Amino acid sequence: MKLSYSPTSPYARKVRAVAHLKGISDRIELVAIDTWNIPESLRAANPLGKVPCLTRDDGSSLYDSPVICEYLDRLTPAPSLFPSEGEPRWSALRLQALGDGIMDAAVERYVEMHRPPGTQMREWSERQANGIARALDRMESVPEEFAGETIGTVSLACALGYLDLRFPGDHWREGRPALAFWYEMCSNQAWMIETAPSLARQASK
Ligand SMILES: N[C@@H](CCC(=O)N[C@@H](CS)C(=O)NCC(=O)O)C(=O)O
Incomplete structure (x- = not known):
């Protein structure tokens, strides 16, 4: 199988983390994509032109990350x-929806930051930032929700990793000790270490 991914995409990280947890990373060849310059080959595999996209051995493709993750999950018990x-x-x-939603808002905010000065919409960025803050506050108030290891906790961990990568100045840990402690524990796990965004390619989305 081939996984089109970008080294900084939190959605692609989620897929790679699932592959790692399932012990099937060696069955997946990684194909790096520059998400600012989507190649025609990715559009052919995924008409939305987004990563992650998994091309299976029979040539058919799967997207987006929730679908790929569930497919990989079923490959081994x-x-x-x-x-x-x-x-x-x-x-x-x-x-999972909450973690993916934090990613959506953070990617949106990051793209907005890259628009030429004068064309940026501050209200739009703030709206995304507020959504992220509310989602994190909700999680802080229900720590039992992120006990155990499921697609939900994998997604949340990848979302928090993306906030650290793109918005370190947000200091999301402040006032959220339960979430911060949980993320610290996750960060020491092999599936997080092995999938950490590569600093060399931080330019992509
Ligand atoms: N809902 C999708 C989101 C995927 C997504 O937004 N990927 C971004 C990279 S982080 C992308 O490929 N963007 C390219 C573009 O929009 O042109 C998923 O869960 O896989």
Whole structure:
């Protein structure tokens, strides 16, 4: 399988983290994409022209990150990152949506920052920043939600890693000791260390 990714994309990191946790990283060839200059080959595989995109051995592709992650999760039985049913499933999927939503808002804010001066919309950036802050506050108030290891916790960890990469001045840990402590524990895990954004390619989205 081939994974089109960018070394700084939090969504692609989520997929790589899942592959690592499932012990199948060696079955996936990584194809680096410059997300400011999307090649035609990626548009052919994913009409949205976004990473991550997984091209399977039969040539068919899967996107976006929630779909790829669930596909990878089913390739081997353990550990299962997508609870199969009941409240544990909704809880994991909700947390994934929250982590992915933080990524959406942070990427949006980062792109906005790169618009030429005079064309940037401060209100739009603030709206994204406020959404991120509310999501983090919600998580801080329900630490039981990020116990265990599911697609939700993987997504949240990758989202927090992206905030550190792009918005270190936000100091998201301030006033959120539970989340900060949990993230510290995650950061020491091999799946986080192995997938950390490469500093050499920080320019891409
Ligand atoms: N919902 C998608 C979001 C993917 C996404 O936005 N990827 C960004 C990189 S972080 C991208 O490829 N952007 C290229 C573009 O929009 O032109 C997912 O979960 O995979």
